[in-house]
Amino acid sequence: MPAAKYVGLDVGGTTMKAAVVDDAGAASKAVALDTNPERGQDAGLNTMCATIELAVKTAGLTMADVAAIGVATPGLMDIRAGLILDPPNLAPWKNVPVREHIQKAFHKPTAYQNDANAAAVGEKWVGAARGARSMVMFTLGTGVGGAVVIGDTVIEGEHSHGGELGHLRIDMPDRGRRCGCGALGCLEAYASATAVVERAREALAGWRGHTELKQYQTVFDQKQFNAEVIFTLAEKGDECAKKVVDDTAYYLALGVCSAIAAVDPEVVVIGGGMAKSKAFLAKVDEYVRRFGLPYPTLTDRYAKQLGRSDLPAPVKVVFAQLGETAGYIGAAGCARKLANGAT
């Protein structure tokens, strides 16, 4: 009997990506098809099936080789019921029975998961949190995504909103920045790529020294005034950009501290396009140790105080490793767990 294979499908607002993943977490060449949500959800379900079929074909396999399928979609969703509810970036889709449709189309056990949760499962399986008992993940993108995984259990939540770490509160409502969710003071309103750009504009308005950010704001297309540019300029030593990036690390660290207080994980994984600078990661780590509970962060000092050498290592703050592949690899990981008998 050949080793089991799983298909992971990651449905996004722009494209759907899929690959076949083996029992060790190695993925075949990924395929992608346009999502075109505006064509409606029946077309969307057909595209999901087509992407899965294309991934299997591209891997040189047939559906008979596939033990189970995993599908990840952006929220809002009902994970337990296997439904997409009404995610803003998949409008006008509403109440889409994803898991049932895929399961019936291919007659395979089908797992369904939130895309941020799936990415965390992927990172825990074969990425930055490989071998960790527990992890939380923050993904800095247009928003701030999150996930909490304890042992083999994704904390899905009762309303499929477990691990919504972008909505950890870091400031009081009476003075906090406004978040897309409507509240004031959520982490996402400070540390998303969108928020980084907003804060950079504010920093520029009051900046007296030289900064290359100025030309991005005035000369180029506004699209070029983005988080990546700000992070790149910070790495090159631009003082204004450095201030914005340092503040981002500070805000993110406050969210990380609350996640540590809630679940005390072994590893904190930071993902997303803009977060690739080692200096940024080091700053997050420094702030977590400064503002977090002392024991999960400073175990070394504590071990010395108590004369123990067997205490668990301090919490690690690391970058994600799988990039955009995390979603479909994690979706396949969920399929694997389902096929192996977990609920």
Next chain:
Amino acid sequence: MPAAKYVGLDVGGTTMKAAVVDDAGAASKAVALDTNPERGQDAGLNTMCATIELAVKTAGLTMADVAAIGVATPGLMDIRAGLILDPPNLAPWKNVPVREHIQKAFHKPTAYQNDANAAAVGEKWVGAARGARSMVMFTLGTGVGGAVVIGDTVIEGEHSHGGELGHLRIDMPDRGRRCGCGALGCLEAYASATAVVERAREALAGWRGHTELKQYQTVFDQKQFNAEVIFTLAEKGDECAKKVVDDTAYYLALGVCSAIAAVDPEVVVIGGGMAKSKAFLAKVDEYVRRFGLPYPTLTDRYAKQLGRSDLPAPVKVVFAQLGETAGYIGAAGCARKLANGAT
């Protein structure tokens, strides 16, 4: 064969309480012995054994009737290793092998848990969160204790600091109140009984109208200027006390919102001596709905938007029901889980 019985022991800084609990969560008459931590940890371990024996005897049973024992202690601790490390209110104890000692003394399977976690297990078993899939608990006392329980799993954390919800951050470090942990802006620095008294003193200093709090501050023993008095006066309509209590509800709700963002529980349980006023609970609930993620809190409106009647109910915010019995009932619950084969 008679139904299984479990002993739950709750070790506090002042007393140790124990009772025998049956398979349905009903507890026999509780017994208590003085902890006297200053007499040292060997004496402490002996007192633990004596309290367990006394509970069994008081219940009219013998140790042969007991299937397993559960012990709850305050942190700091190493839950996995079964050790008390060096909790401030058990000084000078250090590296105390609680689980091993009790297990060897009675030759019974012995569970070991943090006291706040045990209280949550008790509330989930036979108290305020009975029947819930998942819950978080905040206990307002000298500090703010917390716990997260998902299904049957207590989120213990990698450093035994899971569910340290008093250290969820609710304000920025540059302007937050100082917490006992050293950080600025932790929930505990706003919503513990100690913090309530501090904030009441501050409110009084600037209060121009009438308030009965003034006489508590000036005439009586300072010990009478406590959180219970402040909550009682608030219920009687004292405007200054009402402001302090309302602010407490606001701060607590911000912590609850972050806990909801992290794990999206079915029920949020609020425990502790001062939190018994329905008006206070209603305020917490109101603020959670105002400042929290809309979907876990306002599912009804969302269900209408989507035309669904099968979505899970909004998160419930309720008072604890077991009071001081929660610790030993929960410890017995942990013993029961252990005896039934869970890890």
